[in-house]
Structure formats: structure tokens, C-alpha cells
Amino acid sequence: MNAEALAFYALAAMVLVGGFLVVQSRNLVHAAISLVPTLLGVAGLYVLLNAEFVTAIQILIYVGAITVLILFVILLTEGATGLRVRQRNEQVPLALLVCGILVVLFLVVLLRVPWGPPTGPMPAYxxxxxxxxxxxxxxxxxxxxxxxxxxxxxxxxxxxxxxx
Amino acid sequence: MPLDWAYVAVFALVGAVMAVLPLGVVWLLAPRSQYAHKRIPYESGIVPFGEAWSQFHVRYYLFGLAFLLFDIEVIYIYPWAVVLRELGGFALVEMAVFLGVLGVALAYAWKKGALEWA
Amino acid sequence: MGLGGLLDALWQVEFLRMVVLAAVVFTFLAVGGPLFLVLAERKISAWIQARVGPKHVGPHGILQTVADTVKLLQKESIVPHRADVVLFTAAPVLVAVAALLDWIVIPFAPGVIVRDLNVGILYFAAVSSLTVIGILTGGWASNNKYSLLGGLRSAAQMVSYELPLGFSLLVVATLTGTLSTVRIVEAQPYPAHFYPSVIVAAVVFLIAATAEANRIPFDLPEAEAELVAGYFSEYTPMRFALFQLGEYGALLASSALFTTLFLGGWKGPFALPGVGPVVDGMVWFLLKTYAVVFFLMWVRWTYPRSRIDQLLNVSWKILLPVSMANLLVAGVLVVLG
Missing domain, CATH: 1.20.5 (Single alpha-helices involved in coiled-coils or other helix-helix interfaces)
Known part of the structure; x- marks a missing residue:
């Protein structure tokens, strides 16, 4: 495995683990902080696409500004910090249905697109x-x-x- | 160019390790007292009452949001700054329009008192 | 050994270089940052207030902060009751790492820079913004009213001043047509007709950098009289030291960036005799950087603290409109240039 593939899998793991922590944390502040590794991992994926301007924006806007705004909102909301948030409600079946449809759609796209090695030079970003x-x-x-x-x-x- | 960012990643990792190392030294060297009151959060000498959290004013959110919007604006100007010399007057006029609209945004926020702390 | 093996070997050498450089820069940051600057701050404040300052440890007290560090290593690390241990530890580490990452794009001398990123100054703005999250997290994780309020105030202040700081960077980018710190130094001294814009940008940068570093007259987040010590009230030995590392490291980094953008970076008024361009550049660069640090300390010990509404007014109602206008002026200067 070459360095690029290694970096890709490491970053993808970072994004997925962070994302998992965001959705499963019952503490909202933990969920918000878990966005940091997720968003930084995405910034790393942009690096692999040779898009360093987008990488810097990703860090500045998403990590440095949006996460801070989300934290502000959580701290402003009465009873939102330290509280154990309920993870289920009556909309679970509906959510499962929507997620199921999304998974099918992604799979269709994944299987039908002829993924080949990139042709021509990488576009400049x-x-x-x-x-x-x-x-x-x-x-x-x-x-x-x-x-x-x-x-x-x-x-x-x-x-x-x-x-x- | 990805090599530049490999440096960034390695710096972050090495920095984190070097920052955690002294914590390990403290863990090894420092004494530990069993005195339970040491862990009470400091509140000017009285026993803390209630939660540390209390509801904060909405102004933090307003400033946070205004910051986010103007930060996005700043991002849009970086590419312009780099190519202005090459593209000349037309680009300058475009930026004047762009900044003009955002000047209106700032003036609106100002007028509506969103920039007041009180 | 085939081509693949050769590449692998090169990669290993490069990796080793990264690790060594990171360790070297971290050490520079710890020694040239808190270890030296805390001492300097105490000596300078003593001098300004006609006191003596530290004088017992080592000749003229110059080993005071070394002794303090050794002391901190032996002190018990206390985590407050019901605090969030993981985030309580992660917050100061994040702040220290953010301060370290700033230094990747700072040029010390011709050719002496960790990496000359194409997006240099934008990168600097991006990684410095990570500090806010560390401070907010540390304040929340302490389970202390003062810490949380201090953290929130600090965050509100830092994000407000990030904007004028960003506009100052943009003015320099417009005038030089590049984001690379090395090419910005090479473009100096600026042509005389750029001066109006450059001077305004420099003043805005200096004010905003003082606020970003949470220093007087903008040190409300840790206003000791009302908030104890702000977001790090509950922090004991080394976690506290890491916050200090982050704070003084960021102060030093801002001063270094000011030197790079406005004071000609490594370029000196004359070449030092008998040394190569590298030593010459480093000497001038460090001299200027520490002169900026001295200026900021001088300000800190001369002015009183401002109120938070005054502080936010300065940023949103004065610095932001002024720097937006200044950016257009810079654009006109470049197009007419």
C-alpha cells in the first residue's frame, strides 16, 4: 500500500469515527466537539485531491467558525449541556426508511459509475x-x-x- | 504539495505527543493527596451551588453568527487578492460591489443594535 | 534496490525530517515562548512599575521560570469534581498544538522555513482559529462558573478580532499578489505609494493581535478581579503550563507574522559582517520579532483594562469598517500602481 492510500484510509477512518461519535454522543457538547476530527479529516481528504485552498477554507470556516457557533448555540440552550439527551423518539421508523432509501441510492451510484483511474492532469484549485x-x-x-x-x-x- | 500538509499532520501529532509527555511526568512524580475537598470547583471560597452552567445571553449567538458570515466573506476575497494585479480595473469594480453589499449588511446589523453588547 | 524501494527510502528520510523538525520547533516554542517570555514579562513589568521583579533564582533571577517549570512538574494534577476529564485534558493540548502549527509558515531566514505553503497566510489564519475551540472546551470541561464564562467571553472576543486580522492579511495579499510568506518578505520593502494602506493594515493587525492574545487592554476573559483566572481557573500544573505555552506561543507567532508581513521579515538594514545570509537573516528576524513582543508587553503594563462592550465596539464598529475600506484603497493602489 502506498503512502497516498495509507493517508486516505487513515483520514477516512478519522471522518467515520468522528461522525459516529457525533451521532451517538448523548452529551451535546461531546457531539459538537466530535465534529472537529470529522471536519479535519475532510480537510485532509481535500489535500489528497490537491485542493489546498479548499483545505484551508475547510479548517478556517468549518472547524474555526461553524463548530464555535454550534457550541455557542448549545451553551445558550437551556438544559442542553451535561444533559443526557434522549436518542430515540417516535420517528425512528421514518428515519430508518429515509436512511434505507439513501443507502440504496448510494449503492446504485457506486455500482453503476464506471470508476477508472483519473484521466488527464488534475485540475488546479x-x-x-x-x-x-x-x-x-x-x-x-x-x-x-x-x-x-x-x-x-x-x-x-x-x-x-x-x-x- | 500534499507533502506540505504531511508536515502539518506530523507536526500536529508530534506536538500532541510532546504536549502530553510532561503530563506523564507529573503523573509519575507528583504526590496525590486523599483530601476529597481539593476537587471542589473554585468559587471564591464558598461551596459551589447549582450547576456551572447558567443560561447565556443570545448576544453570544448573534456575534457568533455575524462572525461566521463575515468570515465567509473574507474567504471569498482571498482569491480576488491574488489575481487583482492580473485582471485589473474590472476585478476592482466587482470587489467594490461585493464589499458594498457587505457594508450594507454591517450597517444593518449596526442599526438594528445587533452589535451592542447590552 | 528498485525504484519503489528508492522512493520508500526517500519517504522514510523525509518522515524523519518531519519528526525532527517538529521536535525542534516545539522546543524553540517552549524555550523562546513561555520560558523566556514569562521571565521577560515579569522583568519588564517590574521595570515599568519601578519594582525589582524576580531576582533570587540564578543571577538576576534569570532562572526563575526554569525553577517554576521544575516546580510544576512535581505538583499534583487536580481534576475538578464532575469535570469532563477527557476534554479537560484535550483542550490545553489543542491550544498548544495550534500554536505549534502556526510556525510551519514562518520564514526565519532565506530558505529557513519549515514549509512555504502556497496558501501561507490563509493557513496561518486557519490554524490559529483552532485555539478558540480549545479555550471554549477547557472552560466548559472545568465544571466551574468562572471558567465557563471566561471561556465564552474569550471566544466571543477572539472571533470578533479574527475578522480585522483577516482583513489585514488580505491587504498584504492584495498588495503583493501572493499568499506565500516567503514571497511576501521578498516583495518588501513596499513601494512608497503603498504606504497608506500598509500602515493602516499594520496598526489594525497589531490591535487585533493583542486582542487575539487576550492581553491588556483586551484581557477581559481572564480578568482576575472578576473571573478569577478565566477559562483556566481550574487548571493545575502541566495542563496549566500547556495553556501558557499556547498563549505565549501564539503571542510570539503573531509577532513573528507581523515581522514577516510589515517589517521585512529576515531583511536587515545592513548585512552583519562575517556571517552568512542564514545567520544574518535569523538574527534580524528574531530581533524584530522580540521587539514587537516587547512593544506588546509595554502596552500591557501601561494601559488599563477595557470593558467588554468597549472591546467589541472597537472591533465591529471601528476596525472592521476601516479595514474593509482599506482593502478597497489597497485595490486601487495596485490597479493604478
């Missing part, structure tokens, strides 16, 4: 290339992003004001 595509072909999407951020902020403030 360095900041320069990303910048050129933001500013030339995808300029509209780029500008609309700022509107999306504006809308999210307005929404958050409206919701928090109503409840606060």
Missing part, C-alpha cells in the same frame, strides 16, 4: 485559479454570494430579536 473563475465566468454567482450573506444576517437578526 490554487487561489489564483479560483480567483480567475470567480471574476471571469462565475462573476454573477460571486456577487450573488454577497447578497446571500446579507440575507442570512438579516434573517438571523430578525429571528434573534423576536426571541430575545
Amino acid at each position: 490554487n487561489p489564483g485559479a479560483v480567483g480567475r473563475s470567480f471574476l471571469m465566468p462565475y462573476v454573477l454567482a460571486f456577487e450573488v454570494t454577497s447578497l446571500v450573506i446579507l440575507a442570512s444576517l438579516v434573517g438571523a437578526i430578525v429571528v434573534a430579536r423576536r426571541e430575545g
Whole structure:
């Protein structure tokens, strides 16, 4: 097994173990902290895809910002920390059904796609290339992003004001 | 380039090991007293009452969310910063529009008092 | 030995290099960080307040922090009642590791850098943001009211100041057209017409870095009069030492990054006689870095502590709009340049 495959399996294991801890922890703070190895593992997978700009973003946004926000929310919620959260409710059969459908869909995709070795050079994901595509072909999407951020902020403030 | 990040991974692992080692030294060397009261959380000399957790104000969430949104904005500007010299005036105008909209977002949050701690 | 065997052997050499470098940088961080800086802080604060400071251990007290470290190694490690042992331990380790990871992209001299990442300064911002999680976790895991409140305040403050800090990095990236720390040093000194933007970015960076390091005038998270010691109130010997390592390591890393971005990094005003470019670069780099650290200590012992609303106002209502405008100014300067 070469170094790349070894790194892939190690990272995949990190993502899966972290993800498992997130869903099975009965303590919400533990669940939130378990996101850290999961998200860092995903960042590592981006490295294997030669996408180091995306890797850095993954760490900065997902680990450094979203996890912190989730922790804030948990600490703000009455009775959410230290509490043993109930892991089951009456929706279990429905959830099983949805998960079952998803598994079937994933299996169909996995089995039907002709997975071969990649052809041609790896696409460049360095900041320069990303910048050129933001500013030339995808300029509209780029500008609309700022509107999306504006809308999210307005929404958050409206919701928090109503409840606060 | 993945080699760069292999360095990052090894640094993290070696750093964690070197950080845990002195904890092991303490475990070996340090005395352990059986005095049970030593484990009571410090609360200015009185016996702690209630839980350590108490409900926190929603403002932490507002600041957290505003931070997340502006952090995402910062991410979008990095690629622009690298290619500005190459693409010139057009790119500058695009960024002015982008930052203008986010200036509006900041002004809105300010006006609505979301940036007030009180 | 076939080609595969050769590659394997090379990989092993490279791996050994990684481990050794990590150990070397960690040692530098421990010695040049808390071990030296705590002593320096105590000496400088004493000097500013017309006191003597530590003077009994070793000549002029220079072995004080060494003695403190030896003492800490022999003290009992106490975990508070109903605290979360795993997270209580993981939190300071994470903070120390984050401080170590910062140093991968810091250039000490021409060619002396662990790895010159393409996304250098973005990487620095990303790994420093991990500290917040460590502090929040440590505060929560202590099962102590002061710790939790201190951790939350610290997190709110650190995320608020990450933004102006990020914009300062962006201004430098715009002016130089690169994210690599090595190429940023090579691009200095900046052309004179960049100065307005550079100076504003440098001032914003310095203020934000002080806040990120939780130092006076921004040290509310550990305001000893009201919160005991903030998020590390419950921390005893070595776990406490790891938080100190993280804190002073991050302070040193911010100063090193300031040197790299704004003070020309390894470049000195004149070449030192009789030494090669590597030694010359390292001497200038360390001189400048510690000069920045000294400046931050001077500020700490001169100004009073601010209130949390004042602190957040400075970040969101002054630094953030100013740095957004400054970024556009930098863009105009580059396009006209």
C-alpha cells in the first residue's frame, strides 16, 4: 500500500469515527466537539485531491467558525449541556426508511459509475485559479454570494430579536 | 504539495505527543493527596451551588453568527487578492460591489443594535 | 534496490525530517515562548512599575521560570469534581498544538522555513482559529462558573478580532499578489505609494493581535478581579503550563507574522559582517520579532483594562469598517500602481 492510500484510509477512518461519535454522543457538547476530527479529516481528504485552498477554507470556516457557533448555540440552550439527551423518539421508523432509501441510492451510484483511474492532469484549485473563475465566468454567482450573506444576517437578526 | 500538509499532520501529532509527555511526568512524580475537598470547583471560597452552567445571553449567538458570515466573506476575497494585479480595473469594480453589499449588511446589523453588547 | 524501494527510502528520510523538525520547533516554542517570555514579562513589568521583579533564582533571577517549570512538574494534577476529564485534558493540548502549527509558515531566514505553503497566510489564519475551540472546551470541561464564562467571553472576543486580522492579511495579499510568506518578505520593502494602506493594515493587525492574545487592554476573559483566572481557573500544573505555552506561543507567532508581513521579515538594514545570509537573516528576524513582543508587553503594563462592550465596539464598529475600506484603497493602489 502506498503512502497516498495509507493517508486516505487513515483520514477516512478519522471522518467515520468522528461522525459516529457525533451521532451517538448523548452529551451535546461531546457531539459538537466530535465534529472537529470529522471536519479535519475532510480537510485532509481535500489535500489528497490537491485542493489546498479548499483545505484551508475547510479548517478556517468549518472547524474555526461553524463548530464555535454550534457550541455557542448549545451553551445558550437551556438544559442542553451535561444533559443526557434522549436518542430515540417516535420517528425512528421514518428515519430508518429515509436512511434505507439513501443507502440504496448510494449503492446504485457506486455500482453503476464506471470508476477508472483519473484521466488527464488534475485540475488546479490554487487561489489564483479560483480567483480567475470567480471574476471571469462565475462573476454573477460571486456577487450573488454577497447578497446571500446579507440575507442570512438579516434573517438571523430578525429571528434573534423576536426571541430575545 | 500534499507533502506540505504531511508536515502539518506530523507536526500536529508530534506536538500532541510532546504536549502530553510532561503530563506523564507529573503523573509519575507528583504526590496525590486523599483530601476529597481539593476537587471542589473554585468559587471564591464558598461551596459551589447549582450547576456551572447558567443560561447565556443570545448576544453570544448573534456575534457568533455575524462572525461566521463575515468570515465567509473574507474567504471569498482571498482569491480576488491574488489575481487583482492580473485582471485589473474590472476585478476592482466587482470587489467594490461585493464589499458594498457587505457594508450594507454591517450597517444593518449596526442599526438594528445587533452589535451592542447590552 | 528498485525504484519503489528508492522512493520508500526517500519517504522514510523525509518522515524523519518531519519528526525532527517538529521536535525542534516545539522546543524553540517552549524555550523562546513561555520560558523566556514569562521571565521577560515579569522583568519588564517590574521595570515599568519601578519594582525589582524576580531576582533570587540564578543571577538576576534569570532562572526563575526554569525553577517554576521544575516546580510544576512535581505538583499534583487536580481534576475538578464532575469535570469532563477527557476534554479537560484535550483542550490545553489543542491550544498548544495550534500554536505549534502556526510556525510551519514562518520564514526565519532565506530558505529557513519549515514549509512555504502556497496558501501561507490563509493557513496561518486557519490554524490559529483552532485555539478558540480549545479555550471554549477547557472552560466548559472545568465544571466551574468562572471558567465557563471566561471561556465564552474569550471566544466571543477572539472571533470578533479574527475578522480585522483577516482583513489585514488580505491587504498584504492584495498588495503583493501572493499568499506565500516567503514571497511576501521578498516583495518588501513596499513601494512608497503603498504606504497608506500598509500602515493602516499594520496598526489594525497589531490591535487585533493583542486582542487575539487576550492581553491588556483586551484581557477581559481572564480578568482576575472578576473571573478569577478565566477559562483556566481550574487548571493545575502541566495542563496549566500547556495553556501558557499556547498563549505565549501564539503571542510570539503573531509577532513573528507581523515581522514577516510589515517589517521585512529576515531583511536587515545592513548585512552583519562575517556571517552568512542564514545567520544574518535569523538574527534580524528574531530581533524584530522580540521587539514587537516587547512593544506588546509595554502596552500591557501601561494601559488599563477595557470593558467588554468597549472591546467589541472597537472591533465591529471601528476596525472592521476601516479595514474593509482599506482593502478597497489597497485595490486601487495596485490597479493604478
